[in-house]
Amino acid sequence: MESRHLFTFLVVVEVGSFTRAAQKLDYAQSSITAQIQALEAELGQPLFDRINKKIILTDAGRRLLPYAQEISKMHILAQDALRSDSELAGSLRIGAPESLAAFRLPGIIKEFRGRYPQVQILLRPGACWELTECIRSGELDLAFLLQPETEYKDMHIETLIHEEMALVAPLNHPLLKLGEVEPLHLKAETILHTETGCTYRNLFERHLNSHGVFPDPKLEFWSIEAIKQCVMAGLGLSFLPLVTVKNELAEGKLAKLNWNDESQRVATQIAYHNKKWRSPVITEFLLTVQKHAAGWQEETAIR
Numbered sequence: 163m164e165s166r167h168l169f170t171f172l173v174v175v176e177v178g179s180f181t182r183a184a185q186k187l188d189y190a191q192s193s194i195t196a197q198i199q200a201l202e203a204e205l206g207q208p209l210f211d212r213i214n215k216k217i218i219l220t221d222a223g224r225r226l227l228p229y230a231q232e233i234s235k236m237h238i239l240a241q242d243a244l245r246s247d248s249e250l251a252g253s254l255r256i257g258a259p260e261s262l263a264a265f266r267l268p269g270i271i272k273e274f275r276g277r278y279p280q281v282q283i284l285l286r287p288g289a290c291w292e293l294t295e296c297i298r299s300g301e302l303d304l305a306f307l308l309q310p311e312t313e314y315k316d317m318h319i320e321t322l323i324h325e326e327m328a329l330v331a332p333l334n335h336p337l338l339k340l341g342e343v344e345p346l347h348l349k350a351e352t353i354l355h356t357e358t359g360c361t362y363r364n365l366f367e368r369h370l371n372s373h374g375v376f377p378d379p380k381l382e383f384w385s386i387e388a389i390k391q392c393v394m395a396g397l398g399l400s401f402l403p404l405v406t407v408k409n410e411l412a413e414g415k416l417a418k419l420n421w422n423d424e425s426q427r428v429a430t431q432i433a434y435h436n437k438k439w440r441s442p443v444i445t446e447f448l449l450t451v452q453k454h455a456a457g458w459q460e461e462t463a464i465r
Contacts, residue, residue: 163204170197170198172234173187174194180198205222207220208220238252239441249280251278252443253281254443254444256285257288257292259290260386261402261405263285265405267306273453274450277446289357290361293306305432306433307432308403310428317435319433320433321430322430322451322452323429324429326423327401327423327428328407329343329421331393337399345372345375346373348375348399352399353381353398353401355381356382357383358382362401362402363401365425381397389402394410432448
């Protein structure tokens, strides 16, 4: 069974016409017909019904389809595996929560794209629970997670760095005068939250609730940049990963309260499915990630 015949079969299914398949593949229509007929002869069954000038998959065609898709996928992966590093190509589907997509990934992606410009990177934002489901379903190749160190039986997970958290406030906020801020001090404060389902938001809220503190009103944002601007404007306090606010703290635009974050810390992890084949693209990307993670660790140690 020739792989090019299967690929032609997939294109015909995709475009729904022998004529359009010939145009897409730049073949003569007779060549498309011959390839499909050769495939049907080998399998001993017709793959398409021709009804009212339309082609419709037969039962045999429907049963062949998933196998043809898998064979085509493996053919592409085999080609990628045999390319030299300088020719590395393909696509990489990555998921990450907004805080990591904005403050941890840009340097990684910039370096990787500089070395392998032929690789297409598709970045999908999402909450950690959504991203793990996308790993399980095969929608993503890799996912960056920001959560308490977690292991899943069906995934390979590597912890890259334990993230320090920061309770930030506008400059000259009264709580800055305290030696240490306790949960009860936040009882009358407005908290600017990230979206529902955010892991570190959940940890922070549970910590406050365990001390009988249920701050109200709450403001919820999808954007960390919007949260920071609102804190600077004096609308309230916010609990965020330190990496997302370190520039504003260094520039004196935000202030960091003396808050014990030990019970609310999270880790940046990278995950992929145990059954996921580590293609050359994935392997090189993981090496780039590990290099940058080592740099993050050094920055933390110096600080």
